[in-house]
Amino acid sequence: MARIACLGMMVPALLAAAPASAADAARDAAWAERLGWGPSAAADGGPAPGSDAWLRHQLSDPPAPLPPAAQAQIDAMRISRERVAALVVETDAMQRDLKAITDPDQRKAARQAYQKTLNGLADEARQRFVLRALYSPDQLRERMTWFWFNHFNVQAGKRDIRAMVGDYEETIRAHALGRYRDLLEATLRHPAMLRYLDNDQNAKGKINENYAREIMELHSMGVGSGYSQQDVQELARILTGVGVDQKPDAPKLKPELQPLYQRAGLFEFNPARHDFGTKHFLGHEIKGSGFAEVEQALDLIADSPATAHHVSLRIATYFMGDTPPPALVDRMAAKFRQSHGDIAQVLRTMIRSREFGGAATGGFKEPVGYTLSAVRLAYGGRDVTNAKPIINWMRQMGEGLYDHETPDGYDLSSAAWSGPGQMATRFDIARQIGGGAARLFQSPDAAPDAPPPPSPPPLLKDSPVIAARMATLGKPTLAALGQARSPAEWNSLYFSSPEFMHR
Amino acid sequence: MRNPHIHRRDLLMGAAAMAPMVMAGRAFAAPQAGSRLLVVFLRGAYDAVNIVVPSTSDFYRQSRPTIALPRPDPANPDAPLPLDADWALHPALKDSILPLWQAKQIAFVPFAGTDDMSRSHFETQDTIELGQPVGGHRDYGSGFMARLADILGTGEKPIAFTDQLPLCFRGGDDPIPNLALANVGKPIDQRQATLIQSMYAGHPDLARSVSEGFTVRDTVYKTLDQEMKAASRGAVSAKGFALSAQRIGTLMRDRFNLAFVDVGGWDTHVNQGGATGYLADRIGDLGRGLAGFAQAIGPEAWRSTTVVVVSEFGRTFRENGDRGTDHGHGSIYWVMGGGVSGGRMAGEQVPLSAATLNQNRDLPVLTDYRALIGGLVGRQFGLSASRLAPLFPDSRTTDLRLI
Numbered sequence: 001m002a003r004i005a006c007l008g009m010m011v012p013a014l015l016a017a018a019p020a021s022a023a024d025a026a027r028d029a030a031w032a033e034r035l036g037w038g039p040s041a042a043a044d045g046g047p048a049p050g051s052d053a054w055l056r057h058q059l060s061d062p063p064a065p066l067p068p069a070a071q072a073q074i075d076a077m078r079i080s081r082e083r084v085a086a087l088v089v090e091t092d093a094m095q096r097d098l099k100a101i102t103d104p105d106q107r108k109a110a111r112q113a114y115q116k117t118l119n120g121l122a123d124e125a126r127q128r129f130v131l132r133a134l135y136s137p138d139q140l141r142e143r144m145t146w147f148w149f150n151h152f153n154v155q156a157g158k159r160d161i162r163a164m165v166g167d168y169e170e171t172i173r174a175h176a177l178g179r180y181r182d183l184l185e186a187t188l189r190h191p192a193m194l195r196y197l198d199n200d201q202n203a204k205g206k207i208n209e210n211y212a213r214e215i216m217e218l219h220s221m222g223v224g225s226g227y228s229q230q231d232v233q234e235l236a237r238i239l240t241g242v243g244v245d246q247k248p249d250a251p252k253l254k255p256e257l258q259p260l261y262q263r264a265g266l267f268e269f270n271p272a273r274h275d276f277g278t279k280h281f282l283g284h285e286i287k288g289s290g291f292a293e294v295e296q297a298l299d300l301i302a303d304s305p306a307t308a309h310h311v312s313l314r315i316a317t318y319f320m321g322d323t324p325p326p327a328l329v330d331r332m333a334a335k336f337r338q339s340h341g342d343i344a345q346v347l348r349t350m351i352r353s354r355e356f357g358g359a360a361t362g363g364f365k366e367p368v369g370y371t372l373s374a375v376r377l378a379y380g381g382r383d384v385t386n387a388k389p390i391i392n393w394m395r396q397m398g399e400g401l402y403d404h405e406t407p408d409g410y411d412l413s414s415a416a417w418s419g420p421g422q423m424a425t426r427f428d429i430a431r432q433i434g435g436g437a438a439r440l441f442q443s444p445d446a447a448p449d450a451p452p453p454p455s456p457p458p459l460l461k462d463s464p465v466i467a468a469r470m471a472t473l474g475k476p477t478l479a480a481l482g483q484a485r486s487p488a489e490w491n492s493l494y495f496s497s498p499e500f501m502h503r
Numbered sequence: 504m505r506n507p508h509i510h511r512r513d514l515l516m517g518a519a520a521m522a523p524m525v526m527a528g529r530a531f532a533a534p535q536a537g538s539r540l541l542v543v544f545l546r547g548a549y550d551a552v553n554i555v556v557p558s559t560s561d562f563y564r565q566s567r568p569t570i571a572l573p574r575p576d577p578a579n580p581d582a583p584l585p586l587d588a589d590w591a592l593h594p595a596l597k598d599s600i601l602p603l604w605q606a607k608q609i610a611f612v613p614f615a616g617t618d619d620m621s622r623s624h625f626e627t628q629d630t631i632e633l634g635q636p637v638g639g640h641r642d643y644g645s646g647f648m649a650r651l652a653d654i655l656g657t658g659e660k661p662i663a664f665t666d667q668l669p670l671c672f673r674g675g676d677d678p679i680p681n682l683a684l685a686n687v688g689k690p691i692d693q694r695q696a697t698l699i700q701s702m703y704a705g706h707p708d709l710a711r712s713v714s715e716g717f718t719v720r721d722t723v724y725k726t727l728d729q730e731m732k733a734a735s736r737g738a739v740s741a742k743g744f745a746l747s748a749q750r751i752g753t754l755m756r757d758r759f760n761l762a763f764v765d766v767g768g769w770d771t772h773v774n775q776g777g778a779t780g781y782l783a784d785r786i787g788d789l790g791r792g793l794a795g796f797a798q799a800i801g802p803e804a805w806r807s808t809t810v811v812v813v814s815e816f817g818r819t820f821r822e823n824g825d826r827g828t829d830h831g832h833g834s835i836y837w838v839m840g841g842g843v844s845g846g847r848m849a850g851e852q853v854p855l856s857a858a859t860l861n862q863n864r865d866l867p868v869l870t871d872y873r874a875l876i877g878g879l880v881g882r883q884f885g886l887s888a889s890r891l892a893p894l895f896p897d898s899r900t901t902d903l904r905l906i
Contacts, residue, residue: 069694198772206824208705210772213623213830223626229862396686398666405767406547408625411667412645418709419668420684420716427691429697476705480698489695496699498706 026046033503034319035351036139036360038373039465040380041458046137055351058140059177059344069383070135077124085265088191089246091117091163118162123391125156125166126376126401127229127444130387133372134380144343145169146368147318149402150409152187152219152313154196156402161192164266165402168192180311180341181302184219188298191266197407200243202236203273212236214407220301222310227282234279236292238286241274244471260290269294297317308336314349317412321363328355345415362503367397369503370426374433377465378458379440383433386444389437395430397422418501427496434460443462457488466494473499533671537807538883539760541751542648542671542876543793545814547769547857550828552820552866553777554786555611556583558591559854566821570777570828581778586611590848593782599790605798607846609839610905614852614869616816622830624770627815632671634873636643636897642674647876648763649675650894655884661761662719664751669763678712680719684747687692687727690720733890748792752799755808766792769814773825804843809883809906811876812837820855831865836872838879838905849903850875876899883905886900 022439030048032039035058047053055200065071074080078087094117098110109415129302133142156165168190175183194200197211212235217223245251245268250261253272257342262269269291276288282300286293301307312332316324331353332346337343350356365373371393375384384390397417404410411417438452446452460466461481470478477497522621557563564571575591576582583591584601590611592601603609619630619637625759630637650669652661663672666683673679691695695719703710724731727750744766755762768785775782793812797805813836818828839845850870853859861867875896881891883906891900 198827201773201825203824208772208823208825208827209829210770217623218625223621223623224523229622398683406624406770414708415644415673416667418712419663420678420680420712420719421668422716423709423713424682424691424716424720425686425688427696428688431691431695474702477702478704483698493698493702497702498709501709 013110014470022468022471025464027146029465029468032139033373034356036143037133037369038376038503040134040376041378041463041465042381055348058138059348063141064137064443066132066135067383073385074128077128079095079121079124079128079166083265084164084191085246087163088119088160091121091160092246095160118160122156122165122402123161123388125169126168126273126391127387129169129401130372130390131384134376134384140347141173141176144347145173147315148172148176148183150404151314152183152193153404153407153409154192154402155405157405159195160164161195164190164192164195177344177347178342180307180336180343181298182468183343184215184302185295185298186218188215188242188294189264189267194242194244194267199239202240202242202365204237204240204275207233207236207240209236212239217300218311218408221304221306225304225306225310227306230280231282234281234286235297237275237277237279238281238297241270241272242291242294243268243270243273245270258365262291303337305333305337308333308341311341312336312346314412315346317363319350320356320359321361322415325355328353344390364418364502365500366410366412366417367394367399367422367426368401370397370501371429373503374430374500375437375440378433378460378491379437382441386440386442386446388444389432389439393432396429397425426501427492430495431492434493434495435488457486457491459487460491460494461487469499473497507515512885537760537804539755539762539804539808540651540880540883541755541762541764541796541810543789543806543812544631545626545769545789545811545812546624546765546767547771547814548624548627548771548816548818548830549786549814549834550771550775550782550818551613551814552817553775553782554593554596555586555613555835556591556593556806557589557591558583558857562855562857563820568822569826570775570822572778583778587848593783593786594778595787596790599787599794603794603839604846608797608841608843609837610843610847610849610903612836612838612870612875612903613848614833614850614866615813615836615872615875616833616866616868616870617817617872618868620832622816622832624705624815624830629670631813631815631872632669633874634671634827634895634898643670644674646671646673647873647894648672648761649679651880652676652761654886654890654894655761659761660759662754662763664747664762664764665760669765671763678715680715682719682723684723684727684750687720687723687731690717690724704888722758723754724781726758744788744792745795747801748796752796752801755772756804758894771818771905772823772827772829775827797839797841802841807840808843809838809840809879811879812839813872820860820865832861833866833868836870836875840906843905845905850901857876870903871898873898875903878902879905 028049029039047057091114094114098107098114101107136142149169152172154161154165154168156162171186171190176184197214198208199211202208209232213232216227216232216235221227244266246266250263251262251270251272257271260271274290278288279286281297284300286296293410308451313329316329316332328350332349334345335349371390375390391401395403399410434457436455436457438455441455442452477499480493481490484493552563553570553572558575572583573579573581577586581594583593584597586604600609617627617630619627620902621627632646633641635641648661652659653676661672661679663669663679663681664684665681668681700714703713747764751762751764766789771782793810796811800808814834816830816832817834818831823829857863877891877895877898880886880894881900
């Protein structure tokens with residue numbers, strides 16, 4: 001992999017290697033907007049965006065390393081150094097211990113320590129996500145990781161999911177460009193999903209339909225696609241016994257059930273909690289056999305034409321905006337079926353289509369995409385040492401990382417994010433990012449009221465990316481930029497412009 | 504009226520409270536006729552029958568061995584509070600909602616909901632917010648609150664107190680503002696605001712959204728300035744929904760008359776609790792918030808205000824294996840306000856038994872939400888049938904004489 005990552009070396013935007021021509025630079029920037037988190041202030045070498053070699057790399061090569069400074073921040077995190085099972089066992093023990101404390105003050109302190117530990121783990125995951133989005137050369141994988149996380153949404157705030165959410169995202173990242181069927185099962189086997197949708201409580205005679213319903217409705221086939229309430233109930237029965245266990249030892253089981261027991265990390269299939277009756281699911285009879293029933297059900301779900309269409313439509317909407325061309329979605333769905341859910345092939349079908357290439361923009365930026373693209377453009381060549389302001393900006397705009405409460409994930413439509421109140425908030429944030437965003441370069445441990453280090457605003461106007469884009473800006477935007485009284489104001493106006501709101 | 508600069512200046516000069524300020528086609532001034540409507544959406548499908556309890560039903564208690572509330576009993580603090588011969592109120596609402604019932608300012612409409620049988624949160628929330636017939640093609644660019652704003656015309660002042668523009672307010676003739684009340688900050692410097700608006704002049708989708716955004720931010724900031732200053736000096740202030748609801752009351756007294764807010768967290772599949780516990784805490788918060796809203800809006804405005812509390816569907820009548828409930832059908836809606844003819848259970852009812860449940864699982868829907876809200880709005884705003892017709896296409900109104 002002959003990619004030279006020259007990020008993180010304090011290279012000011014101005015010194016980034018100049019592309020061959022302004023037209024090339026504009027085209028490269030457009031690809032970076034459409035398929036990644038936006039063009040960076042740092043050039044990242046490698047094949048030209050949009051070229052076959054670039055697409056091959058984005059879709060199939062193993063991930064390229066991050067710049068050392070960003071990687072060092074990630075390596076120092078607890079979520080990098082410790083296994084998720086150990087973190088969950090530890091925080092669970094904290095919670096149990098605090099219940100035993102009788103002194104109210106000590107108990108309060110113990111509860112705060114417990115919450116702080118859990119919050120710290122979720123915050124690490126958020127920071128890691130931001131660092132990768134800012135600096136990873138694998139921009140398409142990063143975009144798809146966010147897409148799939150949102151598709152298979154969990155909320156960090158529920159129960160102890162904060163301790164698991166980083167690992168959950170890693171699991172998704174590993175499958176983000178692989179096979180849908182594998183991704184579906186990876187989320188099903190993850191304790192974060194099992195806790196979030198209550199399947200760890202779903203047992204024979206104590207049926208809980210929550211997860212079964214959302215698999216069908218949100219994760220795969222889509223509501224109104226032909227499955228019935230009966231199918232939901234049958235899938236819930238199939239999923240009985242699929243849960244989470246953090247105890248060191250397997251439960252005591254009757255000898256005939258022991259071979260059916262499964263355990264992998266925190267994931268557990270407990271046959272003693274499973275309903276072994278025959279099920280009728282999506283027109284097929286599934287004989288009671290244990291976890292093999294889940295595999296059968298997932299095969300049926302993943303092979304369903306409704307799933308191919310629903311997932312393709314979601315992907316196309318994410319990359320192309322509100323109303324992707326139906327004919328293209330149909331071709332993506334056909335590729336999905338023909339390739340047995342090979343996500344990279346579905347993406348290639350979309351990216352290489354006439355419709356994608358001919359579209360003027362990739363749609364309105366949602367808050368996460370807006371924030372990341374502004375920070376990459378302004379500061380992608382510097383080392384962000386404190387990602388917290390970025391995380392807070394996303395939250396202020398209503399799209400906090402891992403914060404969405406319900407399993408449908410954040411809305412993909414532009415109307416959800418372009419309302420009057422949200423635009424006003426966005427302009428505030430544009431001003432903060434454009435003005436130097438000094439807190440990004442503060443020590444993450446600094447006191448909240450400590451003065452941040454000086455950080456002059458970047459000279460965005462002179463950056464090659466902007467220079468290449470000036471020709472694409474409308475007259476009103478150019479006129480407003482012409483009235484800017486300072487670099488900070490120029491940046492804020494640029495980040496507030498209608499052109500920058502769209503990919 | 505497309506010169507936002509002039510109007511912003513007028514607004515900043517403090518004229519806003521008295522003179523109608525037309526910004527991008529929408530007026531901002533104190534409501535004239537004074538009718539106000541707030542729709543509160545409980546997202547996640549609240550377990551209605553554990554809040555407004557069919558207290559005399561043995562079938563209810565048999566169906567819910569661990570989460571049912573006991574029979575009314577003045578000596579038992581966990582017992583629900585009798586409303587009439589058949590129904591009782593969750594004890595967590597004793598100090599907030601019960602007084603409204605006693606003042607006949609709240610009615611409950613049991614067996615209310617939609618004819619959407621998907622039992623999907625998201626599908627049914629969309630159904631309600633769009634207010635279009637189930638089964639037809641859905642137009643996601645036309646929510647019922649936006650249509651109501653259009654029917655009422657230029658005098659209306661709609662707003663969503665949410666961090667995203669909800670579906671029900673999408674697609675109006677003018678863009679409808681949304682604002683999360685937890686995030687109200689000082690508005691941007693006027694010169695920059697003007698420059699930003701100039702970049703959007705003529706932008707087909709965003710121009711009006713942007714100018715409306717600046718206007719509403721100014722309006723809300725001015726109204727809440729005192730309260731926010733007090734809060735920033737460490738004054739004890741309400742939290743969460745209670746804070747938002749009080750602020751909504753203040754804003755609807757003076758500035759807005761058509762509003763929407765949503766409250767999440769009602770999807771209680773596991774350990775929802777009974778007289779105490781998770782659901783009791785949430786409903787307690789909601790009740791305090793709504794009572795705080797009624798107080799903040801003040802007695803005069805309260806007389807002409809209607810609050811409708813809806814949820815996408817009810818839950819299974821029987822509890823599930825995890826001391827919770829799964830997705831069901833019919834719910835119980837609330838209609839409250841100073842001019843409401845309350846203190847009663849309104850709309851058609853049936854005795855509760857296994858035979859009367861919908862699909863032997865959940866409450867049937869006997870009062871359609873479109874008919875209910877259409878009937879309310881028609882009376883409140885004095886709309887003829889023909890003016891009301893576009894609000895809920897292909898729907899008949901039900902006049903429960905609640906106003």
